[in-house]
Amino acid sequence: xxxxxxxxxxxxxxxETASQTAGPYVHIGLALDVAGLPERDEEIWxxxxxxxxxxxxxxxxxxxxxxxxxxxRDALLEAWQADARGEYRPEFxxxxxxxxxxxxxxxxxxxxxxRLETIKPGTVTRGDGRVMAPHINLAIFxxxxxxHLQTRLYFEDEAEANAACPVLNAxxxxxxxxxxxxxxxxxxxRVRYRFDIRLQGEGETVFFDF
Amino acid sequence: xxxxxxRFVERDRDWHPPAYAPGYKTxxxxxxxxxxxxxxxxxxxxxTGPDFRQLRMGRYDNDLLMxxxxxxxxxGSAGLPAGERIIMFGRVVxxxxxxxxxxxxxxxxxxxxxxxxxxxxxxxxxxDPNFGGVGRCLTDEQxxxxxxxxxxxxxxxxxxxxxxxxxxxxxxxxxxxxxxRLITQMYFEGDPLxxxxxxxxxxxxPEAVETMxxxxxxxxxxxxxxxxxxxxxxxxxxxxxxxxxx
Numbered sequence: 001x002x003x004x005x006x007x008x009x010x011x012x013x014x015x016e017t018a019s020q021t022a023g024p025y026v027h028i029g030l031a032l033d034v035a036g037l038p039e040r041d042e043e044i045w046x047x048x049x050x051x052x053x054x055x056x057x058x059x060x061x062x063x064x065x066x067x068x069x070x071x072x073r074d075a076l077l078e079a080w081q082a083d084a085r086g087e088y089r090p091e092f093x094x095x096x097x098x099x100x101x102x103x104x105x106x107x108x109x110x111x112x113x114x115r116l117e118t119i120k121p122g123t124v125t126r127g128d129g130r131v132m133a134p135h136i137n138l139a140i141f142x143x144x145x146x147x148h149l150q151t152r153l154y155f156e157d158e159a160e161a162n163a164a165c166p167v168l169n170a171x172x173x174x175x176x177x178x179x180x181x182x183x184x185x186x187x188x189x190r191v192r193y194r195f196d197i198r199l200q201g202e203g204e205t206v207f208f209d210f
Numbered sequence: 211x212x213x214x215x216x217r218f219v220e221r222d223r224d225w226h227p228p229a230y231a232p233g234y235k236t237x238x239x240x241x242x243x244x245x246x247x248x249x250x251x252x253x254x255x256x257x258t259g260p261d262f263r264q265l266r267m268g269r270y271d272n273d274l275l276m277x278x279x280x281x282x283x284x285x286g287s288a289g290l291p292a293g294e295r296i297i298m299f300g301r302v303v304x305x306x307x308x309x310x311x312x313x314x315x316x317x318x319x320x321x322x323x324x325x326x327x328x329x330x331x332x333x334x335x336x337x338d339p340n341f342g343g344v345g346r347c348l349t350d351e352q353x354x355x356x357x358x359x360x361x362x363x364x365x366x367x368x369x370x371x372x373x374x375x376x377x378x379x380x381x382x383x384x385x386x387x388x389x390x391r392l393i394t395q396m397y398f399e400g401d402p403l404x405x406x407x408x409x410x411x412x413x414x415x416p417e418a419v420e421t422m423x424x425x426x427x428x429x430x431x432x433x434x435x436x437x438x439x440x441x442x443x444x445x446x447x448x449x450x451x452x453x454x455x456x
């Protein structure tokens with residue numbers, strides 16, 4: 001790998017600002033409705049696809065569970081995904097039918113499920129030509145999480161693509177790979193995938209460094 | 211193969227706080243026990259991210275003195291939040307010092323008494339009817355952002371028998387890709403609570419703590435109005451690699 005020689009050496013590089021936990025009140029800043037605050041003209045939230053968006057419309061739901069088996073009720077999640085054709089579209093615009101970015105949160109009440117309304121992404125090809133199975137990238141922020149956790153959600157009904165996915169296969173333990181597979185359910189005539197995230201312990205979700 | 215020719219400088223996880231930091235008790239059950247799986251070949255999934263230039267910002271989205279007033283039309287000082295008026299500003303740059311323009315900077319905070327507008331916050335300090343505690347803006351061409359707000363108060367929290375959070379503002383920055391996404395906190399120069407805080411202490415390197423301290427900037431303070439604090443944010447730098455497929 002060559003690098004342009006105009007890049008300064010490591011010693012001259014600035015350090016990335018250090019991370020701090022988003023704390024228990026992250027909803028005030030990034031999920032105003034959940035915090036009970038008045039919403040602004042445009043908010044980034046969990047409806048990523050409008051009815052006219054191309055692709056298979058799906059709902060994705062789940063919980064976040066800690067090492068004691070308790071629900072994490074104050075998490076914020078961010079999703080980033082390709083469109084139905086497997087292309088990332090950076091422009092976020094609430095006027096367009098589909099946005100590849102969304103936010104959702106677990107809440108203090110009830111089952112504390114997060115939820116995304118989106119479309120099933122297509123396959124994405126890496127720079128080396130290898131094809132990755134359809135997936136949604138998720139980041140988890142919460143009190144007690146000192147730097148956000150990054151994971152990927154894959155789809156149960158994409159068994160063939162999953163088996164060939166270079167990223168899933170980078171997880172050495174086949175049992176751990178299963179933590180990245182969302183289960184398909186039908187609910188009220190809609191396709192829904194369930195993806196529970198376990199931060200620690202038995203069934204701990206695979207988190208990535210990139 | 212969108213943007214697969216990009217690379218970001220590797221994240222130094224010894225510089226960031228570790229997931230498991232027992233002095234900060236909530237981290238004990240919320241930290242993964244398995245190591246992170248390294249993605250040796252980042253793809254468009256990691257190297258792209260949302261661009262919020264089309265997201266409509268409200269006139270007062272970055273002005274917390276105005277954006278939660280009972281009646282924004284109120285003249286003079288009636289209906290303004292209580293507390294020390296401040297300007298919080300800075301530049302978002304990458305690790306090479308290059309400005310990061312048009313990126314979303316979001317923030318949230320307690321009021322001057324140290325109370326959050328959140329149903330789970332039961333601290334005895336009163337809510338301020340004119341203060342919500344949330345702001346956002348996009349950086350300009352040169353990477354600058356700016357908020358007008360009040361200085362938040364310190365507050366106690368149940369981590370230990372007598373734990374107090376120093377005054378702080380939570381800051382969220384997106385940067386050019388999800389690889390550069392970061393949430394941090396700005397603390398205030400000179401606050402004696404900073405070294406005592408178990409959350410600050412999750413950082414092992416004193417220099418990392420220094421990067422999170424907003425500095426008083428008298429040149430940008432407004433006489434008879436606001437003090438200014440400068441807080442620059444550094445997101446991961448982008449390396450261009452031109453021959454990765456060969």
